[in-house]
Amino acid sequence: MTNGIFDERVADLYDKHASEMYVDAVLVPTVEFLAGLAGDGRALEFAIGTGRVALPLRAMGVDVSGIELSRPMVAQMLTKQGAERIPVTIGDMATTRVDGRFRLVYLVYNTIGNLLTQDEQVECFCNAAAHLEPGGTFVIEVVVPSLRRLPPRRVLRSV
Numbered sequence: 001m002t003n004g005i006f007d008e009r010v011a012d013l014y015d016k017h018a019s020e021m022y023v024d025a026v027l028v029p030t031v032e033f034l035a036g037l038a039g040d041g042r043a044l045e046f047a048i049g050t051g052r053v054a055l056p057l058r059a060m061g062v063d064v065s066g067i068e069l070s071r072p073m074v075a076q077m078l079t080k081q082g083a084e085r086i087p088v089t090i091g092d093m094a095t096t097r098v099d100g101r102f103r104l105v106y107l108v109y110n111t112i113g114n115l116l117t118q119d120e121q122v123e124c125f126c127n128a129a130a131h132l133e134p135g136g137t138f139v140i141e142v143v144v145p146s147l148r149r150l151p152p153r154r155v156l157r158s159v
Helices: 008-017 024-038 054-059 071-077 118-131
Strands: 042-046 063-068 088-090 102-107 132-140
Touching: 024 042, 024 054, 024 102, 024 132, 042 118, 054 063, 063 071, 071 088, 102 118, 118 132
Parallel strands: 042 063, 042 102, 063 088, 102 132
Antiparallel strands: none
């Protein structure tokens, strides 16, 4: 599993470098969409990071928990208002288990790409399924790169 990438230095600058993901035009529809899927159930964020999505989702009344590999990222989250109401388990999103079942498990901002092998990604899907209550939903947010941005003679391969 990926480890050591999101250290103190990265965690300190993460929100600043991801500032385009905090604008209302991006964050509000994301949180509203996830809140609609969670309904009156619980939500679990894989790779909760600094709480960009979990904190406003919790503020909307959704019972949110998280899994995060990086202690420095969680430390950044804990500096924010409302973070104390979100339990976070330190571990990787592919294998770490938390107690209970969830109506919604979600993974945002291309974070699935932090799992570098297909086997790790499959483990992540299995872990999500193990956390979901019957009829629950697993959401993954990814960006599909524009083919025009690929260098000449490069091929995009789907796995």
